[in-house]
Amino acid sequence: MKKVLIIGSGAxxxxxxxTFLRSQQVNQVIVAPGNDGMTDAGIQRESILVTDLHALRDFALAQAIDLTxxxxxxxxxxxxxxxxxAAGLTIFGPSKAAAQLEGSKSFTxxxxxxxxxxxxxxxxxxxxxxxxxxVKTFGLPIVFKLDGLALGKGVTIIFDEAQAVTYLTRLYKDSPTAVLVIEEYLEGVEFSVFTLVGSNGVMVHAPxxxxHKRRFDQDKGxxxxxxxxxxxxxxxxETTKSQAISELVTPTIMAMQKEGTPFTGVLYTGVMLTKTGPKVIEFNVRFGDPEAQVVLPQYTGDFYALILNLLNGRSTANKWQIDDVYVGVVLVSEGYPESPVRGARVPLPENVTPLTMNYAGVQAGMANGGRVVTVIGHDKTATYAQxxxxxxxxxxxxxLRYRHDIAYQAVDSERQTL
Structure with a gap:
């Protein structure tokens, strides 16, 4: 039986x-550092920081980890x-050079x-x-993106001149060496494509x-x-999905190979469907959160085998369910995202049976961060799942607080087809 190490702490x-524990080949999953909400049978937590790379490597070697x-x-x-x-360990993810797709917006x-x-x-x-x-050249509205990692919160849409002046003045006062990417504002429908990329450019696309990024209902806040x-x-x-993959995802993977920085791992392509077709908004080099919580349960095959096949450059069948829609709602601490108030009691898994809970900021049964838990359910339609x-x-x-309209786009679409 195999041991898998997962690096991270959230939902x-x-x-x-x-997902890995559903594999018949895996009997133990270790999450470093994880959080106190991960109490499932078969999950072990190891308190190593995600930035302590050498400690993680040494742990993987000592524990004879089969896959990270x-x-x-x-x-x-x-x-x-x-x-x-370099240590001979099997790991799924992009190299440091390839990870610039998320780490540097100017590179991208x-x-x-x-x-x-x-x-x-x-x-x-x-x-x-x-x-x-x-700003004067591009006009308004306009998009400001801080170069570098921003934990999904480095993008600001500017709608008027006063807002632009305030943002830029504060930025360069607090961070005189800041690198800022300024983009034209794209209008349209936004969606995400998750692609698992193996060696030799082998790809598997998830649903x-x-x-929903905004804090409050109706995309406010x-x-x-x-x-x-x-x-x-x-x-x-399906035509739009195929177009996004053929015009955005595949050319990017090929471009990375040509540049000498081949990409392996999860490529998250943020897409805006504009009047002139799909365009890239951003790339991430890992699964999104909370998207992972609604995408991963849909895989019906052996996820461990899938990852090994990809690492070995072997094509594999797409094994994703097609019957249900999965909806995940994130419960957050009061005051999130500006000033989360810690200490709220966190619901236990039995409180939402038969739905699923994926825990994030939890310590000793209490909220210990902004986003605390994602509650996931599924049904034949988005309306029923919601x-x-x-x-x-x-x-x-x-x-804990939450939005009340997650998946409203899908529900609205279903109502219009009745």
């Missing part, structure tokens, strides 16, 4: 652990895959422009004066997902790491 890593799967983006951009591979934009992969027009600036000039998601996105046509999840959540005795 995404909890979902990954559950990196859930969190930070160790990827620090080069954990390079370090593990240069790559997309060089290979004519559709995306927003953009310019990278290093000073306040440069930023002010670009489409759509997340500040951006967050994600308040909920659903998958598959049935109202996005009702199932909210009926259960609304009955919980909890101080």
């Amino acid at each position: 995404r890593e909890h979902a990954l652990a559950q 799967f990196v859930g969190n983006e930070e160790p990827l951009t620090l080069g954990i895959v390079d370090l593990f591979e 934009n240069e790559l997309l422009n060089k290979y004519d992969i559709p995306t927003a027009s953009s310019q990278t600036v290093h000073t306040l004066a440069q930023a002010e000039t670009v 489409l997902a759509q997340d 500040p951006n967050t790491g994600g308040m909920g998601a659903y998958s598959p996105v049935r109202w996005i046509s 009702q199932k999840v909210y009926n259960k959540i609304d009955s919980l005795d909890t101080e």
Whole structure:
């Protein structure tokens, strides 16, 4: 039997652990560092920070880990895959050079422009004066993206001149050396493509997902790491999905190979479906959170075997369910995202049976962070799945907060077809 190490601590890593444990080949999954909510049989937690790469490598060697799967983006951009591979360890994820697709927005934009992969027009600036000039050139609305990792919260949409002045003045006062990518504002429908990429460019595409970044109902309030998601996105046509893959995903994988930085791991392509076709909004080099919590349960095959096949460059059948829609709602601490209040009691798994819980910021049964738990349910339609999840959540005795309209796009689409 095999042992798998998952690096990360959130609900995404909890979902990954559950997915690997469904494999008949895996009897133990170790999550480093994990959190106190991961109490499933077969899951062990090891308190090693995701940034302590050498300690993680030494642990994997000492425990004779068969496969390491990196859930969190930070160790990827620090080069954990390079370090593990040098030690002869099997690990799934991109090299430090390839992880620049998420770690450096300027790198990504240069790559997309060089290979004519559709995306927003953009310019990278290093000073306040440069930023002010670009804003005047691009016009409003406009998008500001901090170069580097921002945990899903580094994007700001600017709608008026006063907002732009305030943002830029504060940024370059607090961080005089900040690198800012300024992009044209794209209008359209946003969705996510998750592609598992193996050696030799072998690819497996997961069902489409759509997340909800804004904190409050009706997409109001500040951006967050994600308040909920659903998958598959049935109202996005197969033609559009195929176009996004053939025009955005595949050319990017091929471009990375040509640049000498071949990509292996999970490529998360954020897509905006505009009037002129799909365009890249951003790339991440790992599963999204909360998208992973609604995508991974849909895999019906042996996930451990899938990853090994990909690492060995072997093509494999797509084994994703097609019958149900999965809806996940994130419960967060009061005050999230600006000032999360810790200490709220966290619901136990039996409180939502037969739904699934994936835990994130939990310590000793209490909320210990902003996003605390994702509650996931599924049914034949998005409408039924949404009702199932909210009926259960609304009955919980909890101080945690949540949006009440996750998957509203899918529900609206189903109503229009009745």
